[in-house]
Every structure is written in structure tokens, then in C-alpha cells.
Amino acid sequence: MALRKVQAKGIHVCIASGNVVPVAYAVSNYIGLRGPVIAENGGVVSYKKKNYQLFSSEQPKKALACLESQMSVTRLFSDQWRLSAVSLDNCMNIEKVKAALKDFDIKIEETGFAIHLLNKGQNKAVGVRKAAELLNIKMSEIAAFGDSDNDKEMLKECGYGIAVANGSDEACNSADYVCRERYGTGVIEGLSRLGLL
Numbered sequence: 539m540a541l542r543k544v545q546a547k548g549i550h551v552c553i554a555s556g557n558v559v560p561v562a563y564a565v566s567n568y569i570g571l572r573g574p575v576i577a578e579n580g581g582v583v584s585y586k587k588k589n590y591q592l593f594s595s596e597q598p599k600k601a602l603a604c605l606e607s608q609m610s611v612t613r614l615f616s617d618q619w620r621l622s623a624v625s626l627d628n629c630m631n632i633e634k635v636k637a638a639l640k641d642f643d644i645k646i647e648e649t650g651f652a653i654h655l656l657n658k659g660q661n662k663a664v665g666v667r668k669a670a671e672l673l674n675i676k677m678s679e680i681a682a683f684g685d686s687d688n689d690k691e692m693l694k695e696c697g698y699g700i701a702v703a704n705g706s707d708e709a710c711n712s713a714d715y716v717c718r719e720r721y722g723t724g725v726i727e728g729l730s731r732l733g734l735l
């Protein structure tokens with residue numbers, strides 16, 4: 539598999555997800571990756587059996603309580619393991635959620651998979667920065683792949699940002715290179731462009 543091939547060259551390969559540590563860690567582990575795992579849109583970084591919690595769930599939980607007082611709320615099943623945010627099922631209407639929480643100083647982000655209630659400043663780039671510190675490498679040495687709005691800061695702040703062809707407008711506009719190919723085939727195209735395959 540392409541990512542293991544890249545890792546075998548001595549390059550750190552990391553998953554950066556909006557999902558919780560148990561899910562992102564399991565994906566990383568099943569693929570056979572050894573790099574840090576960035577979870578909860580940069581809220582938590584997990585490396586060598588240690589979790590680094592970079593944001594608290596206090597503000598997102600206050601926003602959740604406010605939302606629940608105004609409407610019926612469907613949270614993600616995985617929210618029971620979430621440490622730094624609250625995530626809602628994307629069957630909920632984002633415009634109604636935004637209107638109900640307009641007085642809260644939080645960030646509301648839709649990814650196509652979920653609606654995340656995040657802390658201001660919480661994004662994958664913050665998690666990547668922590669991972670870079672743990673690995674003693676520079677952001678400018680990192681190439682990032684993404685497809686969603688929640689990837690935009692990471693795509694901008696890493697040395698080279700690559701969006702796959704099916705990426706959202708925000709992801710594609712934040713990338714240095716937009717692949718011709720979609721999904722996993724796009725990742726293979728990007729890795730080849732970097733000379734890694």
C-alpha cells in the first residue's frame with residue numbers, strides 16, 4: 539500500500555482527522571502507520587501511547603447545552619469519546635445550528651461527515667504543528683493532503699498542500715496543487731508528484 543511504501547523510505551506518515559482518537563488511531567494502526575495521530579480537528583494529538591490534549595471541550599459543551607435548549611440535537615455516536623469538541627450528525631440543518639449559536643464564541647464547521655462545534659483556533663494545522671514538534675521537524679518540510687473545509691488551514695500552513703480532485707472549494711483553494719484524480723487515486727497522484735512512489 540502506497541502510504542506504507544512512503545513510510546518505508548523513512549518519512550513520517552500521519553493521519554489528521556476530524557474523528558476521535560480511538561477511530562483515527564485504529565485507522566492509522568490498521569494501515570500500519572507509526573506517525574503521530576492528529577484527531578478532533580487538531581484538538582488532540584496521540585503519539586507513543588500518550589495523548590496531548592490541545593483544546594478543552596468546555597466551550598463546545600456550553601454551546602451544546604444552549605442548542606439542546608432550543609432544538610432536538612443528534613450527536614455523532616463517536617462523540618462519547620470526544621475530548622475537545624462536540625460533533626453533530628450532519629442530518630442537522632447547519633444554518634439553524636449557526637443561528638441558534640450566534641452568540642457563542644466557537645467555530646462551527648461542516649465536513650460532509652459531521653457538523654463540528656470547535657474552539658476558536660482549533661484546526662488540523664494546530665495538531666500538525668504539535669506533531670511536527672514531537673518529531674522535531676519543520677512545518678515547511680511537511681506535505682499535507684486534504685479534501686474538506688476542515689483541511690484548509692493544514693493545506694495552507696504545511697510546506698506543500700495537495701487537494702484531491704473531489705475536494706471542497708475551500709480545500710482546493712487552499713492547496714498548492716489540486717490533483718486530476720479523485721479520492722485515493724488522487725493521493726497516489728500527489729505522492730508520485732512529490733517523487734515518493
Ligand SMILES: O=C(O)COP(=O)(O)O
Nearest residue numbers: 554555556557649651652
Ligand atoms: O470527522 C469528520 O468530520 C471528517 O473527518 P476527516 O477529517 O477525517 O475527513
